[in-house]
Amino acid sequence: MQEMKAEIATKNSKKANLLDHNSLKHILDESVSEIVTSRGYAEDVRMSNVRLFIGTIIIVIALFAQFYKKKFPGNRDFLIGCIVLYIVFNVILQLISYTKEKNAIMFTYPPPGSVTSTGLVVSSKLPRFSDLYTLSIVSADPKSISAGKPVEFTKSVTQWFTKDGVLVEGLFWKDVGALIDDYAAVPKKKK
Structure with a gap:
């Protein structure tokens, strides 16, 4: 039974070649797209x-x-x-x-029922010979009154991959989800 669970987990897990920077970036970018669409943002393919x-x-x-x-x-x-x-x-x-x-992974429409009228532009960078992955989220229309402030994070890819090259999706989803929440947060008014 345990062997079957381990086999299923390996089939569903995303594995990358740790020595190939393009493989790492591709898996991370693909996961970011899944996370953003799971949050209710529909992809804009225009x-x-x-x-x-x-x-x-x-x-x-x-x-x-x-x-x-x-x-x-x-x-x-x-x-x-x-x-x-x-x-x-x-x-x-x-x-x-x-x-x-530029470095955009995806463009989105605003989520249905949202008060904002702009979607997102999700971009990433993973420079060659570097382990620092930068993910940024900006408004698709930065001049709009409903545009949020741009947010980004830079973290080492070693935090999300095991030594075998398997993506630890829970950690990555948590970090990207926090970035999306940070973008969507309504700025507090100063009194």
Whole structure:
């Protein structure tokens, strides 16, 4: 019976390669997304859809350039146009990633029945050759009157992983939940 419980626990647990910084960050980011959505925040996928649409346009441009009816000397101007469009749309895609997304894990809508009218932008950083994971939560519309103050924490990933690379989800959920509660806390008015 104990062996079966241990086997089930290993199947359900999230395991990472402790020597791979991308593996650690991926598991932590995935868990953060689960925690935020479990708190009633629905994910806003509009930005992802825009990026997918632009990526589709880029692929269509490349396919037109590849399979155009005429052979090379005859389609020179068409190819130049396709190359220019390909570059322009790739630059647009990079600008969206650089200016809007940055280190964002997810964008959310406000929870249903909430008094706030803005969602969250949840971002994380785990620099290479570092064990310090930084998680920050800011308002999706920082200029809104209902925007909360940005909150973040920085902690070592060694606090959340066992020596075998298994994520201790209870500890991580507690830390992320406290950060979400800190963001959602109503600031007390000074008398």
